[in-house]
Amino acid sequence: MQAAPARPPVIIRALQYDPVTIALHWITAVLVSLLWVIGKTIDYAPNGALRVDYRSLHMLLGVTLLGVFITHIIWRLHRGRSLPAAGNALMELAARVVHWALYLLVGTTLVLGLANVWVRGDVVFNLFTVPAFDPANKALQHLIGDWHALAADAILILAGVHAAAALFHHFILRDGVLRGMLPMV
Numbered sequence: 724m725q726a727a728p729a730r731p732p733v734i735i736r737a738l739q740y741d742p743v744t745i746a747l748h749w750i751t752a753v754l755v756s757l758l759w760v761i762g763k764t765i766d767y768a769p770n771g772a773l774r775v776d777y778r779s780l781h782m783l784l785g786v787t788l789l790g791v792f793i794t795h796i797i798w799r800l801h802r803g804r805s806l807p808a809a810g811n812a813l814m815e816l817a818a819r820v821v822h823w824a825l826y827l828l829v830g831t832t833l834v835l836g837l838a839n840v841w842v843r844g845d846v847v848f849n850l851f852t853v854p855a856f857d858p859a860n861k862a863l864q865h866l867i868g869d870w871h872a873l874a875a876d877a878i879l880i881l882a883g884v885h886a887a888a889a890l891f892h893h894f895i896l897r898d899g900v901l902r903g904m905l906p907m908v
C-alpha cells in the first residue's frame with residue numbers, strides 16, 4: 724500500500740496578544756485618560772485640603788502608571804511579541820512609528836510629572852512635602868509645568884489617532900487587529 728502524501732505543515736498564526744500585554748495596554752489607556760482628566764480639572768477643585776488631595780491622587784496614579792510602564796517595557800522587550808502586521812508595508816511602518824511614539828511620550832510625560840512635583844515642592848495628601856529643588860525659580864516651575872502639560876496633550880492626540888486607526892481596522896478593513904488587543908474574544 725502506498726503511503727499517504729505528506730501534508731504541508733499547518734502554520735498557526737497568533738491572533739491575539741498575550742494576556743499580560745493586553746492587561747498592561749488597557750490599564751495604561753485607563754490610567755492615562757484618568758490622569759489627563761484629573762490634571763485638567765485640578766484648578767477647579769476648591770482651594771485647600773481638597774485640592775491637595777485631588778492633586779495627590781494625580782501623583783499617586785502617575786506613580787502607579789510609572790510602575791505599569793516599566794513592567795510593560797520589560798515585558799515587551801523580553802516576553803511580549805508584536806503580532807504579524809496586518810496591511811501593507813506602509814501601514815506596518817505607520818503602526819510601528821505610532822506605537823514607539825506613544826511609549827516615548829508616556830515615558831516623557833511621566834518623567835516631566837515627577838520633575839514637576841520636585842520643582843514645585845508639592846504637598847502629598849497633607850502627609851509630607853517634597854522638598855522643592857529651587858523654590859525661588861518660578862521660571863523653571865512654569866517651564867516644567869508647561870512641558871508636562873504639552874506632553875500630556877500630545878499623548879491624548881496621538882492616542883486618539885491610534886484608537887481611530889484601530890476602529891478603522893475593525894469596522895472598515897475587518898482584519899482582526901482590534902480583536903487581537905481585546906480580552907476574551
Ligand code: HEM
Nearest residue numbers: 758759762763765782785786832833836837839840872875
Ligand atoms: C502619562 C501620565 C500623566 C499625564 C497624562 C498627566 C497629565 C497632566 C495634565 C493634563 C496636567 C494639567 C496640565 C495643565 O494643563 O496645566 C497635569 C498636571 C500635573 N501633573 Fe501630571 N500627568 C501625568 C503624570 C504625572 C506624574 C507621574 C506626576 C508626579 C508624580 C504628575 C504630577 C503633576 C502635577 C504636580 C501637576 C500640576 C498640578 C497643578 O497644577 O496643581 N503627573 N498632569
Ligand code: HEM
Nearest residue numbers: 751752755799805806818822825826882886889900901904
Ligand atoms: C492612552 C491610550 C493608549 C495608549 C498609550 C496605547 C498604546 C499602545 C501601544 C504602545 C501599542 C503597541 C503594543 C505593543 O506592540 O507592544 C498599542 C497597540 C494597540 N492598541 Fe493601543 N493605546 C491606547 C489606547 C488604545 C485604544 C483606545 C484602542 C482601541 C480603540 C487601542 C487599540 C490598540 C490595538 C488594536 C493595538 C494592536 C495594534 C497592532 O497589533 O498593530 N489602543 N497601543
